[in-house]
Amino acid sequence: MSHTAELIAVGTELLLGNIANTDAQMISQGLSQLGINVYYHTVVGDNPQRVRQAVDIARGRADILITTGGLGPTCDDLTKVAVAQAFGKELVYHEPSAQRIRERFAQRGTPVTENNFQQAMVPEGCTVLDNDWGTAPGVAFQADGTHVLMLPGPPRECAMMFRHRALPYLQKLSDGVIASRTVKTFGIGESAAEALLRDLMNALHNPTLAPYAKPTGTELRITAHAPTREEALRLIAPVEEQVKAILKDKVIGVDVDSLEEVCLRLLKDRGLTVGTAESCTGGLMAKLLTDLPGSSAVFRGGVVSYTDAVKRGLLGVPEDLLAQHGAVSPQVAQAMAQGARSALGCDLALAATGVAGPDPDDRGNPIGLVYLALAWEGGCQVVPFRAGTQAERERVRRMAAWTGLDLIRRHLTGLPLA
Amino acid sequence: MSHTAELIAVGTELLLGNIANTDAQMISQGLSQLGINVYYHTVVGDNPQRVRQAVDIARGRADILITTGGLGPTCDDLTKVAVAQAFGKELVYHEPSAQRIRERFAQRGTPVTENNFQQAMVPEGCTVLDNDWGTAPGVAFQADGTHVLMLPGPPRECAMMFRHRALPYLQKLSDGVIASRTVKTFGIGESAAEALLRDLMNALHNPTLAPYAKPTGTELRITAHAPTREEALRLIAPVEEQVKAILKDKVIGVDVDSLEEVCLRLLKDRGLTVGTAESCTGGLMAKLLTDLPGSSAVFRGGVVSYTDAVKRGLLGVPEDLLAQHGAVSPQVAQAMAQGARSALGCDLALAATGVAGPDPDDRGNPIGLVYLALAWEGGCQVVPFRAGTQAERERVRRMAAWTGLDLIRRHLTGLPLA
Numbered sequence: 001m002s003h004t005a006e007l008i009a010v011g012t013e014l015l016l017g018n019i020a021n022t023d024a025q026m027i028s029q030g031l032s033q034l035g036i037n038v039y040y041h042t043v044v045g046d047n048p049q050r051v052r053q054a055v056d057i058a059r060g061r062a063d064i065l066i067t068t069g070g071l072g073p074t075c076d077d078l079t080k081v082a083v084a085q086a087f088g089k090e091l092v093y094h095e096p097s098a099q100r101i102r103e104r105f106a107q108r109g110t111p112v113t114e115n116n117f118q119q120a121m122v123p124e125g126c127t128v129l130d131n132d133w134g135t136a137p138g139v140a141f142q143a144d145g146t147h148v149l150m151l152p153g154p155p156r157e158c159a160m161m162f163r164h165r166a167l168p169y170l171q172k173l174s175d176g177v178i179a180s181r182t183v184k185t186f187g188i189g190e191s192a193a194e195a196l197l198r199d200l201m202n203a204l205h206n207p208t209l210a211p212y213a214k215p216t217g218t219e220l221r222i223t224a225h226a227p228t229r230e231e232a233l234r235l236i237a238p239v240e241e242q243v244k245a246i247l248k249d250k251v252i253g254v255d256v257d258s259l260e261e262v263c264l265r266l267l268k269d270r271g272l273t274v275g276t277a278e279s280c281t282g283g284l285m286a287k288l289l290t291d292l293p294g295s296s297a298v299f300r301g302g303v304v305s306y307t308d309a310v311k312r313g314l315l316g317v318p319e320d321l322l323a324q325h326g327a328v329s330p331q332v333a334q335a336m337a338q339g340a341r342s343a344l345g346c347d348l349a350l351a352a353t354g355v356a357g358p359d360p361d362d363r364g365n366p367i368g369l370v371y372l373a374l375a376w377e378g379g380c381q382v383v384p385f386r387a388g389t390q391a392e393r394e395r396v397r398r399m400a401a402w403t404g405l406d407l408i409r410r411h412l413t414g415l416p417l418a
Numbered sequence: 419m420s421h422t423a424e425l426i427a428v429g430t431e432l433l434l435g436n437i438a439n440t441d442a443q444m445i446s447q448g449l450s451q452l453g454i455n456v457y458y459h460t461v462v463g464d465n466p467q468r469v470r471q472a473v474d475i476a477r478g479r480a481d482i483l484i485t486t487g488g489l490g491p492t493c494d495d496l497t498k499v500a501v502a503q504a505f506g507k508e509l510v511y512h513e514p515s516a517q518r519i520r521e522r523f524a525q526r527g528t529p530v531t532e533n534n535f536q537q538a539m540v541p542e543g544c545t546v547l548d549n550d551w552g553t554a555p556g557v558a559f560q561a562d563g564t565h566v567l568m569l570p571g572p573p574r575e576c577a578m579m580f581r582h583r584a585l586p587y588l589q590k591l592s593d594g595v596i597a598s599r600t601v602k603t604f605g606i607g608e609s610a611a612e613a614l615l616r617d618l619m620n621a622l623h624n625p626t627l628a629p630y631a632k633p634t635g636t637e638l639r640i641t642a643h644a645p646t647r648e649e650a651l652r653l654i655a656p657v658e659e660q661v662k663a664i665l666k667d668k669v670i671g672v673d674v675d676s677l678e679e680v681c682l683r684l685l686k687d688r689g690l691t692v693g694t695a696e697s698c699t700g701g702l703m704a705k706l707l708t709d710l711p712g713s714s715a716v717f718r719g720g721v722v723s724y725t726d727a728v729k730r731g732l733l734g735v736p737e738d739l740l741a742q743h744g745a746v747s748p749q750v751a752q753a754m755a756q757g758a759r760s761a762l763g764c765d766l767a768l769a770a771t772g773v774a775g776p777d778p779d780d781r782g783n784p785i786g787l788v789y790l791a792l793a794w795e796g797g798c799q800v801v802p803f804r805a806g807t808q809a810e811r812e813r814v815r816r817m818a819a820w821t822g823l824d825l826i827r828r829h830l831t832g833l834p835l836a
């Protein structure tokens with residue numbers, strides 16, 4: 001049986017344009033994976049009558065209703081109240097949720113204000129969706145042929161609650177299973193990937209193949225529908241191989257989260273350590289390499305050398321090199337990487353020096369030009385990266401840092417660095 | 419007379435979660451500035467019947483209807499067709515629009531395919547909103563007491579069309595303006611802030627006061643409606659003072675973006691430089707301090723000392739201190755800050771050493787415990803920070819880094835550090 005879901009986001013901040021409704025995007029992606037149709041999203045403010053009206057309209061045209069936001073103490077839990085009323089349900093006190101709220105505040109070491117306990121009131125007979133990422137529990141129930149799920153609004157909480165609480169609930173409603181594998185790339189845009197894969201995409205029905213532009217790189221999701229997970233994965237496998245064969249060295253992994261993860265695993269597997277020397281990226285490469293647990297096994301340390309004095313003093317970049325070529329030069333990038341290797345005592349050292357903007361540097365180097373260098377025992381290679389002169393500071397830094405990490409991946413997998 | 423607008427976004431890509439509805443956010447911000455209420459956003463797919471249904475619902479509860487998307491040849495201009503039908507209007511050929519389409523294709527040097535001329539069909543008697551940023555013209559008309567505006571969907575086109583075409587049209591409809599000021603805090607949660615401000619919030623009508631939980635700290639937005647911007651700001655001023663008096667040293671600024679921005683301005687104003695020494699935050703403090711343009715005027719550099727060897731070698735942390743107290747200790751935090759001050763040659767140095775998780779350290783320090791230290795000429799203070807033992811690695815790092823930056827703010831504004 002095919003299901004239709006409708007999303008209702010509750011939050012005046014959405015109607016004021018303070019934030020975009022990214023919860024709806026995230027949930028829609030998940031529902032699309034499950035083969036559940038979505039025909040409408042609605043956004044409504046923190047107003048009980050209007051929430052009620054939105055619910056009444058939605059239940060007339062969908063059999064799964066998912067609300068986001070309007071839980072928690074600051075909005076008087078208005079979504080829960082309005083939805084419970086719409087379905088003729090009483091709110092009842094849920095002691096385990098109250099206990100979780102107490103514990104959460106105790107961990108933080110802050111006193112619980114009374115308004116927080118309102119969050120422990122839930123519609124009678126519902127399934128409570130424990131919230132391990134915030135204080136407001138989610139709720140799921142079925143009434144009058146409609147499945148209702150209520151999730152908190154803050155995007156991270158909502159994403160975790162959807163993935164770990166709502167998805168398992170929804171999976172039970174669909175027949176067969178949907179499985180997917182995601183081929184993660186770096187260094188190729190969505191439209192370029194789509195152009196290369198178009199014929200394959202058009203020829204496929206089950207599994208399907210769809211590109212997604214993510215800030216960290218284009219993802220290709222292969223999704224199959226089958227009676228069992230094993231069968232779905234069997235359908236996916238040959239398509240995964242085809243995608244890899246077409247996108248070649250742009251593929252950084254399958255079902256991996258990030259380039260950082262790929263780099264850390266490669267370094268661990270090979271028993272190598274890494275360090276960083278950063279100018280324009282200002283610590284971002286070190287931050288990315290230490291984002292994941294277990295990074296201390298491979299990451300030794302980093303130097304953020306924002307001034308020439310620090311480049312000389314901590315990284316031993318020769319003064320005449322700086323004077324002759326300037327801080328933004330292949331020569332200085334190489335000296336930074338080699339200096340970091342010796343100062344930090346690591347096997348590989350990654351360096352970045354460039355112009356993040358908003359202005360070109362005083363030697364006329366354009367915004368967005370970054371020299372990346374990777375030093376290893378017995379070698380060092382410099383790779384220029386150009387984000388484009390129109391790129392914003394944040395993008396220059398981010399793309400340069402990732403391009404730097406990609407040098408580690410390429411070096412450790414025997415690919416040419418540039 | 420007060421107006422109510424409703425936004426309808428047309429596009430299956432929104433319902434599949436390929437993109438977020440950022441057009442709605444952008445338009446809502448603009449409408450809020452005009453004092454036009456927005457009670458609902460709706461997203462609907464490329465389906466004429468459902469677009470028609472959304473329009474019929476919206477016109478019953480708003481007097482301004484703004485659609486985005488569903489114009490242009492790839493969707494058969496379905497929004498225009500559905501909206502025109504809903505209001506009983508014929509579509510008529512608009513030669514100037516056809517001419518613009520011809521010219522646009524001529525500029526690109528590509529032939530015009532016949533389906534493009536469908537875009538030159540507009541509802542009879544409408545105002546055509548010329549599109550200088552794409553091929554599909556926008557449309558505005560009034561019928562049965564409702565103002566209808568249709569804008570193209572691609573975000574940049576939509577933003578330009580809204581700013582340069584829709585806003586001038588809407589400005590004629592609205593009386594008065596809305597102005598707002600945002601008091602930004604650090605170190606106080608949304609519900610704690612709300613508890614302190616509840617009486618004030620309840621007593622206010624114009625201006626209104628509302629808390630917003632942002633990852634960077636709770637914001638209090640004060641919004642006033644008045645005939646002119648000056649009068650609105652005059653209404654806001656005393657409330658702003660009351661909020662500041664209640665939240666005291668938690669207030670980091672008004673209409674500021676971030677703690678980073680506040681720190682950089684304070685450092686610049688006082689002609690001071692800063693550097694960092696980071697263990698568990700792994701470069702994040704340096705990254706934050708260099709996120710903003712102009713940071714090179716105050717930020718000298720940083721050391722990410724992920725190992726004891728780097729703490730000794732680059733920061734000069736004494737070996738016996740590490741052996742006696744362990745890397746996660748007030749003593750080592752202090753030595754790191756003082757060592758960074760001298761190694762980096764900066765006026766202030768900020769250090770962090772702690773346990774980001776997911777495991778406690780080998781001396782039994784709990785997850786989430788971070789010692790922060792700020793060193794300045796003639797002084798150094800260590801402040802312990804506890805994120806809670808359940809906090810995720812990412813949160814520990816982020817909160818510790820911001821708490822570190824807050825030490826800079828507190829030091830430079832004469833507040834106690836702890």
